[in-house]
Amino acid sequence: MAGLASAFGSGAMTNSISEIADARVIFVVGSNTTEQHPMIAMHMLEAVDRGATLIVADPRKTQIAAFAHTHLRQRSGTDVALLNGIMNVIIGEGLVDINFVRRRTENFDEFEKVVKRCTPEVAEKITGVPASDIQRVARIYATEKRSMLFYSMGITQHVTGVDNVRSCANLVMLTAHIGQPMTGLNPLRGQNNVQGACDMGALPDVYSGYQKVADARARKKFESAWRRKLPSARGMTMIDMFDSAREGRLKAMYIVGENPVMSDPDTSHVVEAIRKLDFLVVQDIFMSETAELADVILPAVTFAEKDGTFTNTERRVQKVRKAVRPMYGAMPDWKIIAELSKKMGYDMGYRAAHEIMEEAALLTPVYGGILHHRLDDFGLQWPCPDADHPGTPFMHRKKFAKGLGTFNPIEFTPPDETTDMTYPFILTTGRLYFRYHTATMCRRTATLEREEPECFVEINPKDAGRIGVRSGNSVKAVSRRGEIVVKALVTDRTPEGIVFIPFHFREAAVNLITSPAVDPVAKIPEFKVCAINLVPVIPKPGERPKNRYNRKEDLKILNELYEEPEVPS
Amino acid sequence: MEKVSTICPYCGCGCGLYLHVENGLITGVSPSAHHPVNHGSLCVKGWNCHEFVQHPDRLKYPLVRKDGILQKSSWEDALDLIASRLSGTKEKYGPDAIGILSSAKCTNEENFVMMKFARAVIGTNNIDHCARL
Numbered sequence: 111m112a113g114l115a116s117a118f119g120s121g122a123m124t125n126s127i128s129e130i131a132d133a134r135v136i137f138v139v140g141s142n143t144t145e146q147h148p149m150i151a152m153h154m155l156e157a158v159d160r161g162a163t164l165i166v167a168d169p170r171k172t173q174i175a176a177f178a179h180t181h182l183r184q185r186s187g188t189d190v191a192l193l194n195g196i197m198n199v200i201i202g203e204g205l206v207d208i209n210f211v212r213r214r215t216e217n218f219d220e221f222e223k224v225v226k227r228c229t230p231e232v233a234e235k236i237t238g239v240p241a242s243d244i245q246r247v248a249r250i251y252a253t254e255k256r257s258m259l260f261y262s263m264g265i266t267q268h269v270t271g272v273d274n275v276r277s278c279a280n281l282v283m284l285t286a287h288i289g290q291p292m293t294g295l296n297p298l299r300g301q302n303n304v305q306g307a308c309d310m311g312a313l314p315d316v317y318s319g320y321q322k323v324a325d326a327r328a329r330k331k332f333e334s335a336w337r338r339k340l341p342s343a344r345g346m347t348m349i350d351m352f353d354s355a356r357e358g359r360l361k362a363m364y365i366v367g368e369n370p371v372m373s374d375p376d377t378s379h380v381v382e383a384i385r386k387l388d389f390l391v392v393q394d395i396f397m398s399e400t401a402e403l404a405d406v407i408l409p410a411v412t413f414a415e416k417d418g419t420f421t422n423t424e425r426r427v428q429k430v431r432k433a434v435r436p437m438y439g440a441m442p443d444w445k446i447i448a449e450l451s452k453k454m455g456y457d458m459g460y461r462a463a464h465e466i467m468e469e470a471a472l473l474t475p476v477y478g479g480i481l482h483h484r485l486d487d488f489g490l491q492w493p494c495p496d497a498d499h500p501g502t503p504f505m506h507r508k509k510f511a512k513g514l515g516t517f518n519p520i521e522f523t524p525p526d527e528t529t530d531m532t533y534p535f536i537l538t539t540g541r542l543y544f545r546y547h548t549a550t551m552c553r554r555t556a557t558l559e560r561e562e563p564e565c566f567v568e569i570n571p572k573d574a575g576r577i578g579v580r581s582g583n584s585v586k587a588v589s590r591r592g593e594i595v596v597k598a599l600v601t602d603r604t605p606e607g608i609v610f611i612p613f614h615f616r617e618a619a620v621n622l623i624t625s626p627a628v629d630p631v632a633k634i635p636e637f638k639v640c641a642i643n644l645v646p647v648i649p650k651p652g653e654r655p656k657n658r659y660n661r662k663e664d665l666k667i668l669n670e671l672y673e674e675p676e677v678p679s
Numbered sequence: 680m681e682k683v684s685t686i687c688p689y690c691g692c693g694c695g696l697y698l699h700v701e702n703g704l705i706t707g708v709s710p711s712a713h714h715p716v717n718h719g720s721l722c723v724k725g726w727n728c729h730e731f732v733q734h735p736d737r738l739k740y741p742l743v744r745k746d747g748i749l750q751k752s753s754w755e756d757a758l759d760l761i762a763s764r765l766s767g768t769k770e771k772y773g774p775d776a777i778g779i780l781s782s783a784k785c786t787n788e789e790n791f792v793m794m795k796f797a798r799a800v801i802g803t804n805n806i807d808h809c810a811r812l
Contacts, residue, residue, distance in 0.1 A: 127692070128715045148722035149692040299691035303790075304783035304810050310790035312781035312808045318791060323804055338799040341774070345797075345804030351778040360778050360805075362768045364761075366793060367782030368809050389764045396736050405764075406757055407749065409738035413688040414698055414705060414729065418786025420686050422693025422716070430786060433683035433698040434705055437732070438739035441754070443782075443789040449754075451800045453762035458792065466788035488695065488715055544723060546689050555730040558723065 114297070116272075117279035118505075119512025120320065122305060124294035125258065126424045126491065126503045131156040133292045135250055135257035137165045139189065139278065140264020140638075144173040145543040147262075147298050147423075163254070165247050167192060168264060169538070170568075170610060171603045180247055183605055184237035186536050187268055187525035187639040192244070193277040194522065195233025197225045199248035200284055206252075207286035214515055215283050221517035225280075228522070236522060252285045256292035263300060263540070267637040269526045271629040276518040283515050289506045299423040301547070302413075306421030309477065309492070310470065314345035319474035335473055338456070347633045348374070355383040362389040366443060367410065371399040372548035375635040376591050376626040377619055393443060396550045399616060409440040416442040417463045419485065421492075425502075427480050428489035525639040526627035529607070533589065533641035535573070536608045539624060540638075545614040552614075565615035566599040569644070573607065574600040577644055584647035587611065589623035589640060595647055609644065613637075684711065688784065689724045692716055698729055705729040765801065774802035781808040 114121035130136070130153035144151040151174060158164050158177065166178040167189070175181045184192045200206060201222060211218050230241035251257050259282055265274040278295055287293040299305050311318040321328035323344060333340050346354060348370065354360040356379065363384075374380045384390060384403050392404040401407050413420075414433045421427045436442070441449075444466060448458045460466050464482035471477050479494040490501035505511070529536060544561040545552055552558040567585055579585055579598045586595050587609075596611060596618045604610050611620045625640040682697040695714030699707040708729050712719040741757035742749040752760075768776055779801070781793040790808070797806040 126715075147690055147692050149694050149717045149720070152718075152720065301691060301783040301809070302686070302688050302693065303786065304691060304808075306787040307781060307783045307785070307790045307808045308810055310787050311794045312790045312806055313810075314804050314807055317798075318794065323798075332798070336795065336799040338802070340798050341802060341804050343804065345775075345806060346778060348780060348807040348809070351780075351805060351807070355778070359776065361772050361776040362765060363778045363780065364765070365780045366789075367784045368780050370780070370809075373809060389768065391761055395738060396731075396734075397738060401738075404742075404749075405744045406752075406761055407738060407742040408757060409740060412732045413685065413784075413786075414732045416786070418788045420688075420693060421787060422686075423691035424693075424716075426693060426716075427787065428686045428693055428695070429684075431683050431685045433685065433700050434703055434732075438737055439754075440738065443785050444792045446758075447789070447792045447796050450758050450761060451796050453758055454766055454800055456800045458795065460792070463786065463788045466791055470787065470791045488713075546724060551688075551731045552724065552727075554734040554736060555727045557727045557730075561723075 114275055114279060114295070115320070117276055117283070117516050117518060118510045120505065121308070122505070123296040123298070123424050124288060124505045125291065125296055127153055129292045129504070130154055130258060131160065133157050133162055133256045133258045135163045135165065135254045137247075137251055137257065137259045138174060139167045139259070139261045141260055141262030141298055142168070142170075142172040142174060142264075142540060143260065143262075143298065144177075146300065146541055148543070150298060163250055165250065169605055169608055180243060182239045182243055182247065184239050186538055186608055187270070188237040188522065189265060189268070189274045190270060190277050190520055191228060191233050191236040191522040192239060193281055194225050194228035194520070195230045195237070195244045196248040196251070197281055197284055198228050198233070199230055199245050200252045201225060203249070205249070206284055210286035211284065214509065215517060216514045217517045217519075221280060221519045224519040224521055257285070257287045258292060258294060258296060259287065260296045260298060262298040264638060266632070266634050268634070268639060269627050269629050269636045270523055271634040272631045273520045273523070277520050279515075280517050280520070283517065289504070289508070291504055294504060297423070302422070303420040305423055305425065306419070306427070309421055314347055317473070318470055319476045321474075332473060335469070349628055349633050349635065352380050352383040355387055358386060361387065363387055364391045364393075365400060366393045367395070369398040369400050369548040369550060371403070372616060372619055372621065373613070375621055375624040375637060377621045378592060379626065393446060394550075395440070396554070398548070398550050408446055409438065410443045410446065411436045411440045415440070419467065419482070419489075425491045426489045427477075427485060427492060429482065429485045526636055527625050527639060527641045529641045533643045534607075535642050535644060537587065537589070537623070537640045537642040538608060538610050538638045539613045539620050540610060542612045542614065545612060547614070549614040549616070564597055565612065565618035565620075566597045567644070568599050568601050568604045568610040570602060570604050570606045570608070571600050573609070574598065577646060579644070579646045584649065586645045586647050587623060587642050588645060589625075589642040591624075592622040594618045594620060594622055609642070680706070682709070687721070687725045687728055689728060694721055694725055696721060696725060696728070705732055769801060775805060777801050777803055778805040781806060783808050783810060
């Protein structure tokens with residue numbers, strides 16, 4: 111988001127999902143859309159049915175890539191070079207929207223100098239994508255009026271994550287594919303309310319609505335509303351917190367609904383950091399790997415047992431409604447925090463979730479008109495500054511949130527970790543269709559557990575032949591930080607030299623071996639590039655693989671399920 | 680059977696769906712036919728999103744570690760302990776020795792309250808969530 115904010119002044123999907131079906135060109139970079147955002151992919155495929163051109167840039171041959179008219183298989187971590195190559199063609203062939211660039215953007219000359227050096231031939235050398243493909247894609251994307259650009263974690267989870275996002279923003283501004291329906295730069299957010307958590311200021315440097323903590327006026331507004339003196343220095347990001355805990359400076363942590371032991375890179379360091387804490391509170395719905403290390407665990411409720419709102423990736427704030435009473439003795443998270451803060455001498459005084467939203471609306475300009483009673487149909491898309499505003503389907507119409515859009519000149523820099531003789535493969539991690547994040551939820555759903563019960567590593571047939579493994583064999587994946595054992599899956603989905611492991615499985619937690627390198631600005635870990643070696647594991651004679659999934663057992667548990675909830679005092 | 684309109688808890692698409700409730704239990708899911716995102720369809724995760732809600736592994740009561748073992752506790756005791764330990768840490772090492780991780784799985788309201796708790800009650804800007812993962 112830091113990348114988008116520096117270009118446009120606001121970090122969110124610029125256009126709406128319902129516009130996708132009418133687009134003419136859909137350019138997807140680093141997103142496995144059919145598996146990770148199936149309903150958005152549905153709109154994309156509808157557009158393809160209506161005659162749109164689908165272009166996918168991804169090293170892996172993902173499902174969406176199989177539908178694509180053009181699939182660019184760049185080497186992992188070379189997205190900047192690919193995008194610069196495309197922009198070089200656009201500038202060189204005079205496809206730039208000069209009017210738009212002159213009126214609404216700044217810093218074009220600096221940017222042009224950098225891009226001029228990256229001809230399609232240079233880009234071909236770095237990315238491995240044929241220059242003719244780069245030229246073709248550039249022409250298709252730039253000449254069509256209704257071109258939408260999508261990206262996801264394939265762009266952001268690199269040490270150059272912010273550079274990658276800025277390059278995407280450059281491309282969009284160069285061709286004026288922004289500020290109109292069926293255009294724009296559209297990051298697809300991975301979790302149901304990651305947009306909302308950012309909007310509500312669960313970030314170290316901003317209050318709700320991206321109002322900077324360093325800005326004295328914003329701080330004063332919150333100080334007078336909350337009747338407390340507020341700190342002005344920016345806080346630590348999650349990665350900083352664990353570093354600081356390891357050095358013994360951070361003493362206590364309060365973790366709500368997260369599982370950093372599974373999801374963060376280089377797990378053993380995270381565990382070491384957590385062990386050093388004096389005090390750890392975890393608030394969650396299930397016992398997670400992180401909760402096992404906690405001093406106090408508090409049971410929270412799921413989405414079905416509370417009222418509130420989620421903000422989806424297209425900025426649509428939608429109502430979540432309570433369907434059943436809190437199961438067992440759990441309490442909604444906001445109630446727990448409010449109780450706790452009362453005990454610490456600060457009474458928040460909320461009686462229901464809609465009162466919290468009223469306070470947030472008062473303090474947050476972009477959420478100004480977002481109140482529960484207005485969300486009853488299909489919600490509202492922010493920016494929505496007042497109670498009569500109908501919401502905003504596409505942003506940056508007349509001008510960018512920060513005034514002029516900024517071109518950032520971006521040079522290609524290679525990924526942090528490169529392959530060598532000992533670690534010859536590039537490991538990239540990701541998700542699966544049937545799984546979700548650290549799998550605390552979907553692992554407890556029989557249908558989903560049945561589909562993908564085991565972790566695997568995707569290997570290209572040529573690589574598999576070279577190291578001598580077949581599908582189903584056990585392989586040891588070794589990096590500079592650790593090793594895990596997984597089943598091999600030989601497939602040409604992954605190109606030669608690259609292997610893919612999903613990160614959902616606790617038996618083979620891939621984050622034991624991922625690289626701790628982070629983007630210097632946004633602090634996003636480089637999950638998509640890490641050098642590893644693969645060693646076949648030879649089984650002992652007579653050893654049989656044990657079958658982990660047991661449907662009978664699962665049904666039995668489901669039948670014995672219900673317990674009368676204890677009402678909390 | 681009662682149908683409660685709500686939003687899928689999995690990915691960022693934000694599909695609209697109905698939870699079917701019978702006798703205080705969720706028995707099924709059906710998609711919202713006119714929702715602008717999903718137009719009456721759902722992916723495999725959405726169709727099964729009610730199942731984990733009633734899973735017996737759910738945490739049922741607060742747990743507090745005593746002599747190295749996690750033991751059952753009441754809400755009152757658990758919250759008292761947290762309040763005193765956090766206040767103690769704040770006094771001894773300053774508010775910036777406390778870190779808060781909020782969640783992209785929680786509602787907007789809950790994230791707002793978490794942020795208010797970190798900034799107004801604890802007095803630190805050390806608040807973050809898993810946006811980068």
